[in-house]
Amino acid sequence: MATRVKIALIYFGAVIIALLMAEAYYAGVFNFGTPIKNLKADVKVISGKNIQGHKILGYAPSANSSYLINKYYGDSLLYKYSQTIDKYGLRKNQSPDSSSWANAALFFGDSFTFGEGVEDHETSSSIFQNKSHGKFKAINYAYIGYGPHQTLALLENNLEKKPLSGLKPQVGILQIIPDHVFRVADKSGWDFFGPEYKISEKTNKLVYNGAFNNNITGKIKSFFFRSHLVKNIFYRNRKYSYDDVELLAKVVKESYQIFNERYGNKFYVILWQLKESESDLYSQILTQLCKLGVPVIEIKDILPDYSPNSSKYIIQFDNHPNKYTHKLLGEYLYELVQK
Template sequence: MSIQQWSSRKRLAVICVPLCLSAGLSLLMLWKLRVPFPWIDVLWGMCSVWVGFVCRPWQRWGINLAVILFTLAIAETCIRPKQPGDATYHSLDAPQLKFVMGDDLLGLVPRPNSRARHTLVTAGQTNIDAVYTIDENSLRVVSPAGRPESEPVVFCGCSYTFGEGVEDDESLPSQVALRRPDLRMLNFGFSGYGPHQMLANLESGRLGKICGKPPRVVIYQMIPPHVKRVVGWVPYRAHAPRYGWQGGKLCRLGHHDDRRWLAPLQKGLAKSGVYSKLLEDWIISSADIELTAAVVEQSAAEVAGQFPGCEFHVLFWSFPHNPIAASLSAELKRRGLKLHMVQQFAPEIEDRNSRFGIPGDGHPSPEAYARLADYICQEILPEAAATSQ
């Protein structure tokens, strides 16, 4: 009996069974394989051919879809997803302790009163070997520490502020502290953070409590990927605070992982080279940029309300060729924020493949932080010039 003589029920069965098996196999490959999408695309391309073969009216659609999927498979094979090196964090206090711990306010924080060695090996070469010291408040220590009675200067941001890949005394807050020993620097930055963690720190009163006295300046170091973190479109820090609009007002809506479907989708897409290298930076909408800028603006308003006279500055990395950097910086300027463009005052350090970037990683090197510290002490903390002279 030819396929054309099969009953509708039999045709449906020979279509649905392979499709169900393919769906299960695709999920298994997403879970187990590091680069699953070439195989997934080929599998579904074969399914498309089979459906077109069984149901002749769908033959053209099946063949066209198969061509698209086979082309995607080739693209996924040629365009591999971003593969970080092998990173490890070894506790120097107790081997069984993890470097990070869950936190309902911020999502994750470094374990308080701890020391950990971070190593990163890329292509067989050790690019990072640094020790991170964390104080009782889950903040990275600043060296020199400054006197407790000194006026605080607060740094907020992500790994660029935390100082990923450099020693305690080489981070940006530490290099500013070296130039301004009369002030006390506090490092509220951590890897994967964004302005939503800064706002949560301010709204909860945690920042003010740790400072002990009103800070002179709050410096937020921003990079374009913070937009994806604010809207929750990243496969990490899933329990981070989620902000959005409610009744026309910006407010906290819970955590990103309240939307349980989001994290598995993000982790799966992160394994796609086509998505991570060609599409990821282009899915950000103008509404996402406006929301992120509003979070920064609200943080500035919280600083002004809680600490009268305290200045709020944004140190902005453009990431050359990033598709949203220009729109994001324009929106921040439109909202009246004090914006310092790294691309304008130190364009050389934006080249992460130079001596200003850690090889095989791209985070700023100690030389880059030294350049930023000089600028901060000249333009944001101008008393430094008088002190040094």
């Protein structure tokens, strides 16, 4: 009996050591074989507080805060930039205020719209606002890691109204990427308390289903996803289904309808394809959106040479739009609205 216990303990110890070594490898501690380089951000809070929980959106930046962010790929600094969050908890446009504002342009989305990697005055919303010369106030409702489900929850709960301060929205802009298929289906690996939507089997309509997880399961998942090993296994093995693509399309469609019914104006959807391996998923998303009657602007319509020259527009290793791309997007969107 004692021998069996010893053998069991040896096996158990070996498993623990193997798991710890795998964790250290995927964390980039060891350099044997092919070194693992992870993207990591060093966030320094200059004023206010860091990210906070949100009862509707899952999480959100803290109001009246500012941050300095250094983003690394392995040990190499990719970029550094600052973020300023206004009194409404939204990314601030560093452009002159104007007493002549009567109209608003509402920007929705994730880090692409929020402006991960660029300064406050370099985001597409800031460029749009500056280009309008006082005609439009651009309001950036996006945040890092969000998906279209946050946009829909925001609109369903009228969260866009308070920052308007009496301005009339004339246009809404939502940027989406293929990864949003995973985000709306609770397969992101970080958005554990975000708003969940389901397609009803009885009516085939979209229904709100509360948060992705309750407080206990959400915290358990959050704990395990701190592990580099767990994240590596998860991202290597996650799959999407036709139902996930349909869910994304219906979430975008519902946001499109709410905006147009509420404000009677234009709502543009911009669809990105970041890499060739996403081509099939990209095509499925585009097909579903068109099937539901959602007008889509493909990124190749804005940046015709994007596919063969993506390095010109995207931050290396990080895959977020650089400041040059934000400038082109902001200018393109303003000219589009004027037509």
